Amino acid sequence: MKNKPKTLFDKVWDSHVVTRKKDYPDLLYIDAHLIHEVTTPQAFDGLRRRKIKVARPDRTWATADHNVPTKNQHLPIKELLSKIQVEKLTKNCQEFGIRLYGMGHPFQGIVHIIGPELGITKPGMTIVCGDSHTSTHGAFGAVAFGIGTSEVEQVLASQCILQNKPKTMNIEVNGKLGKGVVSKDIILYIISKISTGGGTGYFVEYTGSTIKNLSMEARMTICNMSIEMGARGGLIAPDETTYQYMKGRPFAPKEKNWDSALRNWQTLPTDKGAKYDKRVAFDASDIEPMVTYGTNPGMGIKISQHIPTEDNFQMESQRSSFRKAVNYMNIKPGKKIQDQKVDYVFLGSCTNSRIEDLRMVAHIVKGRKKADDVEVFVVPGSRQVETQARKEGIDKILKDSGFELRGPGCSACLGMNEDKIPSGKYCISTSNRNFEGRQGPGARTFLASPLTAAASALTGRITDPRELL
Amino acid sequence: MENIDTDQIIPARFLKAVTREGFDQHLFRDWRFDSNNKPRKDFVLNDKTFKGKILVTRRNFGIGSSREHAAWALKDYGFDAVVSSFFADIFKTNALINQLLPVTVSPDFLKKLFAEIKKNPQTIVNIDIPNQIIEIKNANIKEKFPLDPYRKMCLIKGYDDINYLLNQKFDIIKFEKQRKNDFSI
Numbered sequence: 001m002k003n004k005p006k007t008l009f010d011k012v013w014d015s016h017v018v019t020r021k022k023d024y025p026d027l028l029y030i031d032a033h034l035i036h037e038v039t040t041p042q043a044f045d046g047l048r049r050r051k052i053k054v055a056r057p058d059r060t061w062a063t064a065d066h067n068v069p070t071k072n073q074h075l076p077i078k079e080l081l082s083k084i085q086v087e088k089l090t091k092n093c094q095e096f097g098i099r100l101y102g103m104g105h106p107f108q109g110i111v112h113i114i115g116p117e118l119g120i121t122k123p124g125m126t127i128v129c130g131d132s133h134t135s136t137h138g139a140f141g142a143v144a145f146g147i148g149t150s151e152v153e154q155v156l157a158s159q160c161i162l163q164n165k166p167k168t169m170n171i172e173v174n175g176k177l178g179k180g181v182v183s184k185d186i187i188l189y190i191i192s193k194i195s196t197g198g199g200t201g202y203f204v205e206y207t208g209s210t211i212k213n214l215s216m217e218a219r220m221t222i223c224n225m226s227i228e229m230g231a232r233g234g235l236i237a238p239d240e241t242t243y244q245y246m247k248g249r250p251f252a253p254k255e256k257n258w259d260s261a262l263r264n265w266q267t268l269p270t271d272k273g274a275k276y277d278k279r280v281a282f283d284a285s286d287i288e289p290m291v292t293y294g295t296n297p298g299m300g301i302k303i304s305q306h307i308p309t310e311d312n313f314q315m316e317s318q319r320s321s322f323r324k325a326v327n328y329m330n331i332k333p334g335k336k337i338q339d340q341k342v343d344y345v346f347l348g349s350c351t352n353s354r355i356e357d358l359r360m361v362a363h364i365v366k367g368r369k370k371a372d373d374v375e376v377f378v379v380p381g382s383r384q385v386e387t388q389a390r391k392e393g394i395d396k397i398l399k400d401s402g403f404e405l406r407g408p409g410c411s412a413c414l415g416m417n418e419d420k421i422p423s424g425k426y427c428i429s430t431s432n433r434n435f436e437g438r439q440g441p442g443a444r445t446f447l448a449s450p451l452t453a454a455a456s457a458l459t460g461r462i463t464d465p466r467e468l469l
Numbered sequence: 470m471e472n473i474d475t476d477q478i479i480p481a482r483f484l485k486a487v488t489r490e491g492f493d494q495h496l497f498r499d500w501r502f503d504s505n506n507k508p509r510k511d512f513v514l515n516d517k518t519f520k521g522k523i524l525v526t527r528r529n530f531g532i533g534s535s536r537e538h539a540a541w542a543l544k545d546y547g548f549d550a551v552v553s554s555f556f557a558d559i560f561k562t563n564a565l566i567n568q569l570l571p572v573t574v575s576p577d578f579l580k581k582l583f584a585e586i587k588k589n590p591q592t593i594v595n596i597d598i599p600n601q602i603i604e605i606k607n608a609n610i611k612e613k614f615p616l617d618p619y620r621k622m623c624l625i626k627g628y629d630d631i632n633y634l635l636n637q638k639f640d641i642i643k644f645e646k647q648r649k650n651d652f653s654i
């Protein structure tokens with residue numbers, strides 16, 4: 001009998017099921033577990049309490065990213081609680097025999113940047129991390145998703161996790177992207193259409209010619225924000241672009257192993273005729289540079305559009321959320337979003353801090369000057385990205401324009417380390433969340449692409465990057 | 470409110486603790502307190518008439534960050550259940566693991582529930598886990614809610630995932646041995 005056609009997601013998931021029993025979640029084997037300082041201390045305590053070891057330290061990688069300052073990284077962390085949390089990670093890694101790319105290590109960086117960069121992330125794998133943006137790794141055709149601390153403990157203890165199999169959704173994007181429209185715009189566009197809950201319960205596979213033509217960096221940006229529509233994860237079938245990117249990376253298979261791995265990876269893409277539980281399609285030509293105006297990532301509009309008004313929403317509950325958002329952001333419904341004043345610009349985060357993102361920024365600011373009344377943070381995702389940027393002279397281009405390239409970390413993405421946006425100030429940011437207070441108490445966030453954010457840094461206002469390209 | 474995210478439930482700057490305790494102080498921190506740490510009068514948790522063990526909230530609760538601290542904070546604060554018409558996935562799992570019961574009800578039931586509570590803040594809401602029923606006896610409304618069978622068993626019998634997993638060790642090792650095409654390490 002011929003096998004039933006399967007989706008990429010089903011193939012990867014099913015091949016990792018250790019046991020499947022009625023009325024129980026699947027017992028799913030995890031190939032790689034990435035950990036960081038914030039969501040693990042309580043999990044390690046749990047192991048100590050039970051007197052058990054980490055099952056597979058060789059499948060576990062650690063880095064410090066959320067708490068690290070992005071200036072003077074050679075000095076001890078100033079903030080005491082941050083310092084304790086990072087030290088705790090170091091101690092736990094020593095005690096349990098886990099390799100750690102901590103501060104000062106040449107491989108240190110945001111967990112979702114270093115996984116792919118080091119070749120840890122590979123097609124067909126299951127990957128988890130106590131962080132919702134683990135979905136980033138799906139760009140390689142891996143099933144990757146974020147988990148809570150108790151689940152981190154499960155994986156440390158057994159290298160497995162109890163998990164109900166999500167449903168599958170296919171999001172197809174076809175056509176050519178317009179000038180100045182990049183992958184961040186694609187995903188903000190999709191979320192604005194699907195809403196922050198539209199993907200809940202699903203794992204999304206992105207397909208279509210537009211996606212196929214994207215670089216790995218751009219694909220990661222899309223998968224990264226899958227969680228912002230509620231999806232457990234997102235993934236993209238591996239292809240030549242994927243293999244080119246991976247070849248020669250430290251943890252990528254070598255020589256003979258590479259050839260057998262490749263043969264296996266080539267069997268992963270979704271079979272013809274395989275069924276998804278839900279399908280949606282978009283046309284790339286309808287996408288423009290996107291900006292969010294409100295306090296969740298679904299509140300995005302095209303940069304040429306006006307901020308909606310209450311009349312655009314049907315239900316009273318939506319209207320009240322809209323009122324609360326507009327009130328928090330202190331913006332006028334119905335007004336143009338362009339030319340809105342910004343005080344800060346954040347170029348970084350696991351969404352947009354790869355070398356390609358910095359190249360985009362350099363491209364647009366080269367030979368131009370930063371506006372006087374904005375402060376700009378340019379934060380590479382990892383030490384390796386930073387080194388590469390310096391090698392390419394990006395730091396100089398930035399400096400000539402009045403920007404500064406900082407050290408790697410999560411930085412102003414989440415208002416946890418030293419980099420915060422002050423209360424009431426406006427920040428245009430390449431990160432992934434614009435929730436109230438996300439970038440610091442009272443901070444107001446507009447999410448956008450690196451091109452749009454960089455263009456806005458030059459003018460001090462939300463600016464359409466197409467005017468500068 | 471719809472779409473309440475975990476950054477509101479517990480802001481990132483309070484995630485620095487290395488133990489599980491004390492997150493209740495920071496639950497909904499920036500909605501409960503103003504920038505001078507004074508309680509905000511207009512926030513419902515600061516209104517004593519609405520005290521209780523069940524949090525009732527609008528759809529799409531718990532979106533955003535995977536921080537389990539959100540569930541810890543709610544549980545620490547004294548909540549045993551959260552009722553909404555829709556929950557974000559990771560939050561739901563985190564809550565269940567911590568014996569905080571997410572009760573998904575129909576939008577219509579939620580509307581009635583809000584109305585009853587508004588009419589009478591002392592309304593008693595019963596949640597029957599074995600039968601998966603949520604009920605307001607006085608108003609004569611009830612509804613069955615979904616609950617994953619495995620999680621239900623854990624809640625009722627107090628089972629622990631990790632013990633369960635450790636008991637599967639034999640199967641896990643067998644799986645590791647039989648595995649083909651593993652190029653992950």
Ligand code: SF4
Pocket residue numbers: 065066110111112131133349350351409410413414431432
């Ligand atoms: S950059 Fe932001 S979203 Fe990404 S891992 Fe760090 S804090 Fe989380």
